[in-house]
Amino acid sequence: MPAATLPPARTPGQYAVALVCLGNICRSPMADVVLSDRVAAAGLADRVTVESCGTGDWHVGRRMDHRAAATLTSAGYNATRHRAQQLDDSWAERFDVLLAMDASNLAGTRSAASADGGAGERALLFRTFDPVDPGGEVPDPYYGGDSGFEEVLAMVERTTEVIVAALEQVLGSSGDRRGDRS
Structure with missing residues (x-):
């Protein structure tokens, strides 16, 4: 698949994007908040669904990391609604694309998606779409x-x-x- 190309929509006129990291408290919720904001600004909120999850279960139900929330808030975003979720087989069925933050989470996402009979091609690295470093990983800021x-x-x-x-x-x-x- 060429860079910056999304898989086709499963439902015409609608698109669902999942963002995936390890614990769903730093990278993927930050991407969820920003992408949701940008989707709304583009007038697509009624046609595009955005959610995030983690491959691990440590933080399910918790808010995002306070440093992630503070960074988003300082930049003018609303970081208050997030609650961590865990990736399971149903995500591959519900989402048109699953964008993982790094190679390890991409492998976990593809593994979960394989239960959907070939939906693994709908799992990509988030930074496949990065204009500066296409295909790079989003580093985990948790321990820094x-x-x-x-x-x-x-x-x-x-x-x-x-x-x-x-x-x-x-x-x-x-x-x-x-x-x-105008």
Whole structure:
């Protein structure tokens, strides 16, 4: 699959994106919040579903890491709604694409997706869409300082811009971007 191309929608006019990391308290919830914001700004919120999960179960039901939430809040995003979820076989059936933050989580996502009879091709690295380093991994900031969360946010913001453009292409619409209306 060429870079910056999403798998086709399973339901015409609708698209579901899952974001996957290890514990669902840092990287994938940050990407969830930013992508949800960008999808809404593009006028696609009624056609695009965004959720996040982790391959591990340690944090199920918990809020995102306080440093991730603080980084998002400082950048003007609402980080209050997130509750950690765990990836299971049903995610491959419910989502058009599953975007993993690193190679290890991609392998876990593809393993879970294999139960869906070949849905593994719908699992990709999140940074497949990164205009700076396509196919790179999003580093886990959990054991580091605040600068790691800021680095992740910068990666997520630039990558989500490309993902939104890819969503517009898949959905056959340029959307209604805020600020572009006359």
